[in-house]
Amino acid sequence: MYLEVATEVGDAARELAVDAATRAGRAGASYADLGGACGIARQAARKRWPEAVGTHWALYLLTGKSRPHGMITQVFRSSGKAIETGRTAVDEGALADDGAVGAVVINATREVVWACYFNDGTYAPEEITLPEDLRTVPVPGSPEHADWLH
Numbered sequence: 001m002y003l004e005v006a007t008e009v010g011d012a013a014r015e016l017a018v019d020a021a022t023r024a025g026r027a028g029a030s031y032a033d034l035g036g037a038c039g040i041a042r043q044a045a046r047k048r049w050p051e052a053v054g055t056h057w058a059l060y061l062l063t064g065k066s067r068p069h070g071m072i073t074q075v076f077r078s079s080g081k082a083i084e085t086g087r088t089a090v091d092e093g094a095l096a097d098d099g100a101v102g103a104v105v106i107n108a109t110r111e112v113v114w115a116c117y118f119n120d121g122t123y124a125p126e127e128i129t130l131p132e133d134l135r136t137v138p139v140p141g142s143p144e145h146a147d148w149l150h
Helices: 002-026 031-038 042-048 079-093 143-149
Strands: 057-063 070-076 100-106 112-119 124-127
Touching: 002 031, 031 042, 057 079, 070 079, 079 100, 079 112, 079 124
Parallel strands: none
Antiparallel strands: 057 070, 057 100, 100 112, 112 124
């Protein structure tokens, strides 16, 4: 029974640590700051909480796979690589069956940093600015996320 309780407490403490690290990262803390706060090295903090500090970018590709459109997500360590991959996917895939017709790159705090779509008039990817209410992407699985995708 003691082991069961200790395990539950440990799990809860790890969840709290992930939440605290994520909040600190969103507030501007670095991995060195996170490591210093819990007595570990910067590299250990990066390994323990890889998504805490804005070091990853997610690429959402809108495809023609279904109606409503399908969505493919990829994660990158570089915003430039995520944007380049999105632009290429839209440029090369828009005319293909079920290819990419739009792309959005978001940062670790779920804010849109780049978006484009395939412009039927120019036959090329065109960068766009999303409306204010679409610039923050809700957490996947939430009802708000489904609305955002729509």
